[in-house]
Amino acid sequence: EEPLIAGVATDLSEAKITVVGVPDIPGKAAQIFTLVAKTGANIDMIVQNVSAASTGLTDISFTLPKSEGQQVLTALRAEQSETGFLGLQYDDQIGKLALVGAGMRTNAGVSAKLFTALFEAGINIEMISTSEIRISVVTRADTINDALRVVHTAFGLDGTEEAVVHA
Amino acid sequence: EEPLIAGVATDLSEAKITVVGVPDIPGKAAQIFTLVAKTGANIDMIVQNVSAASTGLTDISFTLPKSEGQQVLTALRAEQSETGFLGLQYDDQIGKLALVGAGMRTNAGVSAKLFTALFEAGINIEMISTSEIRISVVTRADTINDALRVVHTAFGLDGTEEAVVHA
Ligand SMILES: C[C@@H](O)[C@H](N)C(=O)O
Numbered sequence: 185e186e187p188l189i190a191g192v193a194t195d196l197s198e199a200k201i202t203v204v205g206v207p208d209i210p211g212k213a214a215q216i217f218t219l220v221a222k223t224g225a226n227i228d229m230i231v232q233n234v235s236a237a238s239t240g241l242t243d244i245s246f247t248l249p250k251s252e253g254q255q256v257l258t259a260l261r262a263e264q265s266e267t268g269f270l271g272l273q274y275d276d277q278i279g280k281l282a283l284v285g286a287g288m289r290t291n292a293g294v295s296a297k298l299f300t301a302l303f304e305a306g307i308n309i310e311m312i313s314t315s316e317i318r319i320s321v322v323t324r325a326d327t328i329n330d331a332l333r334v335v336h337t338a339f340g341l342d343g344t345e346e347a348v349v350h351a
Numbered sequence: 352e353e354p355l356i357a358g359v360a361t362d363l364s365e366a367k368i369t370v371v372g373v374p375d376i377p378g379k380a381a382q383i384f385t386l387v388a389k390t391g392a393n394i395d396m397i398v399q400n401v402s403a404a405s406t407g408l409t410d411i412s413f414t415l416p417k418s419e420g421q422q423v424l425t426a427l428r429a430e431q432s433e434t435g436f437l438g439l440q441y442d443d444q445i446g447k448l449a450l451v452g453a454g455m456r457t458n459a460g461v462s463a464k465l466f467t468a469l470f471e472a473g474i475n476i477e478m479i480s481t482s483e484i485r486i487s488v489v490t491r492a493d494t495i496n497d498a499l500r501v502v503h504t505a506f507g508l509d510g511t512e513e514a515v516v517h518a
């Protein structure tokens with residue numbers, strides 16, 4: 185299946201919260217997001233990778249509007265002992281870039297091309313989350329303009345910009 | 352924005368590879384996925400969370416058809432010293448479940464409800480990756496049938512099953 189690349193979306197409006205050291209047992213994600221939902225916050229991307237065998241712990245990161253960061257941190261901190269995670273990290277200097285298209289699921293080459301373009305611009309990829317229609321990366325906010333430019337060039341999107349820029 | 356839940360998709364055809372201890376510096380994701388792309392493998396979900404400040408290392412996990420696992424492991428192992436990751440984990444007993452809908456990005460309540468349903472069935476959530484239209488989790492393969500059932504019930508989808516089951 186040939187991948188179709190439609191465009192690039194960037195977002196500088198979000199912050200990232202990482203819940204560090206979450207016990208990898210049933211119920212923890214439920215506890216955390218029930219708390220978050222109670223604050224009324226809008227959650228965008230959630231990422232959790234596998235736990236470390238040696239610790240039985242993993243991290244859960246999610247992005248949300250910067251304006252909602254504090255209320256969520258406060259709610260989580262209040263339940264830290266109850267939930268049992270080790271700590272919280274807050275980062276309001278992230279940028280999010282997504283390559284938007286279709287049929288990208290079966291194409292490791294598209295991911296490789298995106299990651300290579302960012303590397304060639306010296307941009308570090310801090311988080312990755314993909315679906316069939318979107319490859320999303322989190323980088324430093326101050327690299328997003330360069331990232332947009334090199335990704336457009338790499339995929340021949342110059343002049344066909346469909347960038348959705350949230351500020 | 353009210354979220355619309357369209358259905359649940361499950362997939363038992365995939366295996367998971369975790370590249371453990373990847374140096375969190377530009378170029379590593381590019382190296383890894385260029386290698387993977389060369390094998391011709393079809394890659395589905397890629398997940399990378401933030402690195403640990405103490406180690407400067409992170410893990411990159413991805414799923415792919417079970418039939419393609421070995422060729423990718425072989426290719427990665429051959430380049431381990433070049434790329435510098437600590438190790439590889441291979442897991443062919445995963446199940447993937449995705450809640451499919453629209454407008455889910457802004458709704459922490461939908462994620463909370465999904466995670467709670469799985470918890471109540473005693474199912475451990477091993478990975479999470481979300482987009483506006485899809486909340487995907489990885490669990491043990493032998494919990495996927497229970498997961499499908501409890502998620503249908505939680506979201507009132509009984510009888511409207513849009514489950515896409517890959518076997
Ligand atoms: C870490 C967290 O996702 C846990 N495994 C749970 O099922 O809730």
Ligand SMILES: C[C@@H](O)[C@H](N)C(=O)O
Nearest residue numbers: 309375377378379380
């Ligand atoms: C870990 C890996 O994603 C690395 N940060 C890179 O940019 O390639």
